[in-house]
Amino acid sequence: MTAPHRPETLLVMSPHWFGTQFGDAELARLSALATLGEPLVADELTSPAVRRRLAETEVLLTSWGCPELDEDVLRAAPRLRAVLHAAGTVRFHVPRAVFDRGVLVTTAADANAEPVAQYTLAAVLWAFKKVPFLAADARRFRADWSYRETRGELTGRDRTVVLVGFSRVGRRVTELLVRLGVARVLVVDPVADPAAIAAAGAEPVALAEALPQADVLSLHAPALPETRHMIGAAELAALPPHAVLINTARGALVDTAALERACADDGLHAVLDVTEPEPLPADSVLYELPNVVLTPHIAGSLGSETRRMTAAALTELERYAAGLPPLDPVTPGTLAVQA
Secondary structure: OOOOOOOEEEEEOOHHHHHHHOOHHHHHHHHHHOEOOOOOEEOOOOOHHHHHHHHHOOEEEEOOOOOOOOHHHHHHOOOOOEEEEOOOOOOOOOOHHHHHOOOEEEOOHHHHHHHHHHHHHHHHHHHHOOHHHHHHHHHHHOOOHHHHHOOOOOOOOOEEEEEEOOOHHHHHHHHHHHHHOOEEEEEEOOOOOHHHHHHOOOEEOOHHHHHHHOOEEEEOOOOOHHHOOOEOHHHHHOOOOOOEEEEOOOHHHEOHHHHHHHHHHOOOEEEEOOOOOOOOOOOOHHHOOOOEEEOOOOOOOOHHHHHHHHHHHHHHHHHHHOOOOOOOEOOHHHHOOOO
16 A cells, blocks of 8 residues: 655744644644654745755745745755645745746635634624724713714614625625625625626625715725725715725725825724724824724734634645645736735
8 A cells, every 4th residue: 555645844934823823733734744854844944954954845834924935945945846825825925936836836815714704794793883983982972872873874774785806705705794684785896707796695886886885895805006095085985974994905905095084074984904004103093083993904814713724724735645636726817816
């Protein structure tokens, strides 16, 4: 009986993320799937010890903190056949040269989409009744409940949610909202298949048509040159009074100066997990406004949630070792439109 292939594997990520993403169970599974050496994990790819490992390495299992796999690194890794990423985007460490070498690249972005969708769902449901904004008002007005009438209709019935981007997260949020039956869902995505959007229970629409209908506008598009500041002054002005903007995608999708004006002067509500820049300058008006909720980029995988991504990467390793096709490969074409 032929022994299973156990590829020589090196982990490349920051010490923090290694400690977060790999516990005893994950290390045991890794040991059963791969041939490992010293160092087991590296956050640089230039020292003599790491270069000795690279010379024998067939698989790099990467996460946040992995340096760029540039031409120099690739020359030092002549046996490299796969880069399996235990996090989301590979844009910052996988250049075109990796694909030109014919190296398999995979991502765990699908696993990372789960907590972002959960955060977004919670934000949408609370937005219907302006919960976080009224909570801020309560600290100011206390027993004078007249503030309850200042933030528009407080209802979770007959709401319209506009999702910009039928991405991994956008699809999940669509499915969650449709399953709950709490809102009409409109999806803006010019490159998505309208039939797929309709099959998910949502309506494909153009941005200009969707904005005036949005009780909640939630962003799920990638940060690309063509999406930079896609939500600017004109788009924010097109939203109905008391609308809520939710951004768990990329801060660059929104013109921050226009957002500051809309929230300060026009009554727009916002739930912002990402901003541009990140973090915002200390003097940004968005910190002071009771109609704005700011969180420090927490919607994505943190703590034990990151082990879902580790499991996904280890499954890709298991499939690679068995000669099976990857579940979530990255190509130059798909990388160009990923977050």
